[in-house]
Amino acid sequence: MNADLARLSPRELRQLIRRGDYDGHTSGLGQRHLQANIVILQKSWADEFLRFCVLNPRSCPLLDVTEPGSPYFEKLGTDVDVRSDLPRYRIHRRGRAFEEVTDIGEFWEADFVAFAIGCSFSFEQALLDAGIQLRHIEMGRNVAMYRTAIDTHPAGRLAGKTVVSMRPMKAVDAVRAIEITARFPMTHGAPVHIGDPALIGIADIAAPDYGDAVPVRADEIPLFWACGVTPQAVLAEAEPELYITHAPGHMLVSDKLYGEV
Amino acid sequence: MNADLARLSPRELRQLIRRGDYDGHTSGLGQRHLQANIVILQKSWADEFLRFCVLNPRSCPLLDVTEPGSPYFEKLGTDVDVRSDLPRYRIHRRGRAFEEVTDIGEFWEADFVAFAIGCSFSFEQALLDAGIQLRHIEMGRNVAMYRTAIDTHPAGRLAGKTVVSMRPMKAVDAVRAIEITARFPMTHGAPVHIGDPALIGIADIAAPDYGDAVPVRADEIPLFWACGVTPQAVLAEAEPELYITHAPGHMLVSDKLYGEV
Structure with a gap:
């Protein structure tokens, strides 16, 4: 672990990631701020997934949900853009890991909804x-x-x-x-x-x-x-046509401390 | 308060209410089990309301949400039918309290979603x-x-x-x-x-x-x-065409104790 990296604030870290200058895991980074699992779904699946999370809060504690089509997590910090602010993403097609990328701008769709789920x-x-x-x-x-x-x-x-x-x-x-x-x-x-x-x-x-x-x-x-x-296991079984998650260990680092939510 | 009433289990109380034999308030009833505020919305509003609750958990702690069209709260107990198991309901049209009823079977629509929200x-x-x-x-x-x-x-x-x-x-x-x-x-x-x-x-x-x-x-x-x-205040401002809530103090009595959820 680069000691300079560990000293960056969550926002500085996200900006580094957004510029494409860091694509590694986030363990120990972000000055102890809350990190999140990410799931991005088309609207045709998003409503069911939101209900699934609400009914299963131990597995799926929801930290934030975007407005349909919006890539911004309003509750998790300032200028948190889910399209670019994670180091690595997985694009899943029909339930199978398909492709690993460092930015999902080109995959973004007008009815996407992004979910931020608490992380261990x-x-x-x-x-x-x-x-x-x-x-x-x-x-x-x-x-x-x-x-x-x-x-x-x-x-x-x-x-x-x-x-x-x-x-x-x-x-x-x-x-x-x-x-x-x-x-x-x-x-x-x-x-x-x-x-x-x-x-x-x-x-x-x-x-x-x-x-x-x-x-x-x-x-x-x-x-x-x-x-x-x-x-993720439930989605893999349900096989939506297309969905996006963080790559394991490559989380969204928020501006919140864990006592804050 | 009728002492016999206070001795009923949540399920016995709901059955009494369902039969039309009790339409009073629920304060102190149900043997200390969790009571819930109820909001019922058409699907065209339900997805936004679900997101609103998730984003505002202090005001709107969600205990359960039904499948669209289903009147049953699966998490809150056995055979909990939101159409008949509350003592009194309010039918709201365009944000205004419109009518108070003791059963909403005749108002039920195929795309209704019911929300149970924690209560003080x-x-x-x-x-x-x-x-x-x-x-x-x-x-x-x-x-x-x-x-x-x-x-x-x-x-x-x-x-x-x-x-x-x-x-x-x-x-x-x-x-x-x-x-x-x-x-x-x-x-x-x-x-x-x-x-x-x-x-x-x-x-x-x-x-x-x-x-x-x-x-x-x-x-x-x-x-x-x-x-x-x-x-309720937020819905009254947004003015959905039609929605249903419990009447104040006339809550849904669940089978859960408050430490259980």
């Missing part, structure tokens, strides 16, 4: 600030994510199972982590499950469906949080 | 349970509500000022009330303002725009919470 980067910072160690970060791995048996609340053509991320902790840290994350519903809130993975349909904790495996020690309890991959 | 009845119960006295309840009055200078985040044709409810407290209770209500974002969450009413555009605390005036004593601080009247 922010709650992990809150846990680290409380002195709670996170195994996957210590090991330099991605967090372990699992498709569960927990149904989402369906909305029209959108339905499917909840995806969770798992972090193992000793009991004392587990209780504290629940207290802390419960305070931030906009970054997925409190865990949806703790303890026995089988109870939520996870057959093998050593074999995550997304991310990297992380060991759970004998004196630890696994904590499972609803994960922003849920809406 | 539930957070007031949490405050009373913590031993915090509420002046308007002691005095047998409605809570005092004010139109403020705080802009809502607009969504399409929906825009306007935030309406707040005010409860005066001594400092020690005020701090505790903030702690408690912060834990329940689905019933308006923490206050949006405390102290000097002029700072949010309230010229005369003795002259509320809705509800009844309640005195603020010299050793008290007024606390202002975003209020579910906000969406």
Whole structure:
């Protein structure tokens, strides 16, 4: 990580990205401001997706939604243009990752609606600030994510199972982590499950469906949080003709601090 | 209040109401379960209203939204039919209260979308349970509500000022009330303002725009919470051709407890 990069304000970082001078991941950038998952849909899918998010706030905490056709997130900061201010995007066609790009100006359509969804980067910072160690970060791995048996609340053509991320902790840290994350519903809130993975349909904790495996020690309890991959998995199943998301780890960095929303 | 009525479960109460055997207010009924403000809109307004709620979660915490055309709230309980399960409704035409009815079956349209919005009845119960006295309840009055200078985040044709409810407290209770209500974002969450009413555009605390005036004593601080009247005021200004709401105090009683959502 370039130390100069880490010193940039969210706005300075977005301007660098907009000019095409940075297209890397955003972990640790933006001076601890709230980062967001992005989903962009045509109006014919946007209304159902908005309802899906409202009905499933643990997986899909909505930070902002644009007016149809507008690329600006008005709540997240000044001059936040979703067409250019993320380092990398994925253009999906019929549910499959199709193309990775650094600017979506040429793909923008007059009826696009953009959604900003809370991201676990922010709650992990809150846990680290409380002195709670996170195994996957210590090991330099991605967090372990699992498709569960927990149904989402369906909305029209959108339905499917909840995806969770798992972090193992000793009991004392587990209780504290629940207290802390419960305070931030906009970054997925409190865990949806703790303890026995089988109870939520996870057959093998050593074999995550997304991310990297992380060991759970004998004196630890696994904590499972609803994960922003849920809406992406649901969209991949529903197969809209065209939609756009951030590329994994390449998030929108907002002007908000996580206590602000 | 009929003591037998107060002993009914939410489901038993809704069945009584559905049969036409009760059309009174719901304050204190439903065994402490979550009650909801209701707004029903045609699809041509529903998408904007959904976005408005998402952008203004303090005023409009969304508990549930129906599929277009469906009268059932799937998240709020078993067999919750919005056409018949509230004691009283108001049918609004072009923004004006038009007619008060006890059943809306004959008004139901194939593209109606119903919204359930969190209600202050539930957070007031949490405050009373913590031993915090509420002046308007002691005095047998409605809570005092004010139109403020705080802009809502607009969504399409929906825009306007935030309406707040005010409860005066001594400092020690005020701090505790903030702690408690912060834990329940689905019933308006923490206050949006405390102290000097002029700072949010309230010229005369003795002259509320809705509800009844309640005195603020010299050793008290007024606390202002975003209020579910906000969406109704915004709709009244936008003047949709037709929409339906609960009649004041005649709420939907759900099967959920307030810690559940």
